[in-house]
Amino acid sequence: MSEFSAEFSKNLRAAGVVGAGGAGFPSYVKAQGKAEYALVNAAECEPLLKKDQKILERWPEKVFDGLDLLMGAVGASRGVLGIKRKHEKLIPRLKEIAKSRRNVSVLEMGDYYPAGDEQCLVYEAAGRVVPPGGIPLDVGCVVSNVETLYNAAFAPRPVTETFVTVNGGVKRPATFRVPVGVTWRECVERFCGGFTVKDPAYIDGGPMMGKVRTDFDLPLVKASGGIIVLPKDHPLIVKKAQGRPTFTRIGRSACDQCSYCTEFCPRYLLGHNVQPHRVMRTMLFSSGTEGHKLNSRYGLLCCECSLCSLYSCPEGLNPREACVAAKADLREAKIGFKNSGLDTGRKPEVHPVREFRKVPVSKLVRRLGLEDYNKDAPWTDETYRPSKVRILMAQHIGMPCLPAVKEGQRVEKGAVVGDVPADKLGCPVHASISGAVSRVNEKYVEITA
Ligand code: SF4
Ligand code: SF4
Incomplete structure (x- = not known):
């Protein structure tokens, strides 16, 4: 590790910088790797969330500063900021800044889901496929989110605030910055004028990958990105809150093995052996039996993007949750990808029709029943x-x-x-x-x- 890399990584740890895209992976670890590409994930493909876009509108220089530091630490010769081309007002400014930095460019992407999946971004930006069970560093790439790089630019200044969007069933959807540790209720009341829906629930982290919650008094963490407020009986809340007995019972009786869930799966389209329709077959077997284990393996490389459950399945079933449950069962049986029998060691081949199976976010919003909640969430400078x-x-x-x-x-x-x-x-x-x-x-x- 170079002296610069050691110093930057020390600063990131001292500042408590973690991935602000939801996962919360400690950033100092990434800064200790070696990569040819440093990628900024500005795709923000979770419908209704806007905080990355708002950070880039206000502090683009800081995000590029964070990228410069990351490039220096990992020895990257190329930096790429991937953003959806729908942000046409913002892109010229980003390109202008990129031009003033060494070896940095802006990649314009379509408005599809999940453009922000880090393995999809690696493929779009560097033309490389992360090996099954691997990470971007395996193909010389390191990926960081917009807010993470913004925070990295200030390290070792501690991360004490988080940027969030509150959208959906509130009077004034908004994007703002608050101290870590305040509650979602304070955010809704202080910045958004209160609820507009009776009996509200929320999805913490975006409608696709976020978690359903009902307790608005939970505190925000550094990786909080935003919430979507919806009535408790909204179909999206009901579907996402389905427990294992429910999705197993329905899946067992209604899955016709059409395999649409697999055909649209972004990881399958990248050439990984993820086949949710085969995982759905596990519902016909008891947990722990050979038949159950054999088919569960096809969920091991699922990134839990929810596309199969919330878009692809014509029967409205829940293959994503089947994959999550399958992974948990296999973990208990100490089976991971390497000893699953699926690791052939062969280089994945990208599906020839991948390009034509990208799911437009506008279509997704309709499918999720979120059209009435899909509003702008303007930035508010208010200090709380x-x-x-x-x-x-x-x-x-x-x-x-x-x-x-x-x-x-x-x-x-x-x-x-x-x-x-x-x-x-x-x-x-x-x-x-x-x-x-x-x-x-x-x-x-x-x-x-
Ligand atoms: S898309 Fe739905 S019905 Fe078709 S195989 Fe997948 S889970 Fe079964
Ligand atoms: S959630 Fe479904 S579509 Fe997404 S990676 Fe997993 S299996 Fe594929």
Whole structure:
């Protein structure tokens, strides 16, 4: 590792920078790799979320600064920012900045889902297919999200705020920046004028890959990207909240093995052996039987994009959840891709019709029943000073933090309130406001202003 890479990676860890695209992978680890391409994932393909677009409208230079640093750390000779061409007002400015940076370009992509899947972006930007079970670094690429690079540009300044969009059933959909640890309820009330739907639920992280929740008092974390508020009985909420007994019972009786779920699967189209229609066959077998295990393997490389469940299946079934359940069963049986019998070691071949099976987001929004909720969520500059925040100890992939403060202690904004041992995967979390530590437990540190 070069001296620059070691320094940058140290700064990222100290700042607590994690992937802000939802996964929360600690960024310092990526900065320690070697890659030819550094890619900015600005595709933001989850319908109704806008925060990356708004960051790029306001602070494009900072995002390119973060990219420059990442390129320097991993030794990349090319930097590419991938963004949908529908942002035609923003793209000329991005291209102008890219021209002023060394070896950086802007890639315009169509408005389809999932353009932001990192393996799809790697293929579009570098023409390389990540090997099955592999990561972008295996083909000389490192991928970072817009907000992550924005935060990286300021490292070692601690990450104490997060950018989010609140859209759907609220009076004024909006995109804004708030201290980590405030609640979604505060966001809705303070920035969006309250709910417009009775009995609201929400999808945390976007309609496709996000999770259904009903508790608006949950605190935001560094990787929070936004929520879509919907009535609890909206078909999307009902479908996404289906439990295993329900999707198994319905799937067992209604799946006709048409294989549309497989034919549209973005990873299958990249040449990976993901076949959700075969995973659906597991419903005919009991969990743990040979028939169950043999077919479950075809879900191991599923990236959980939800396209099969929320778009492709003409019967409205839930192959995505079948894949998620299959992966869990195989994990328990200690079967991963490498020992599944599917790892042939052959180079994946991209499907010849991949280009024509990209799913337009406009069509997807209609299919999801979100047309009435698909509004702009303009940026609001308002600053929010909460009286209390809860900083969760588990905010990223890796080991959860251990509290580093005691009840009654005074902390300043930016102070470390939780950390992981240096030899473990993870990074610190910081106070997002100044105040007194009012509660400490293994789940969170509460600070009262
Ligand atoms: S698309 Fe639906 S019905 Fe067809 S195989 Fe997949 S799960 Fe079964
Ligand atoms: S969720 Fe469905 S479409 Fe998406 S990767 Fe998994 S199997 Fe393929």
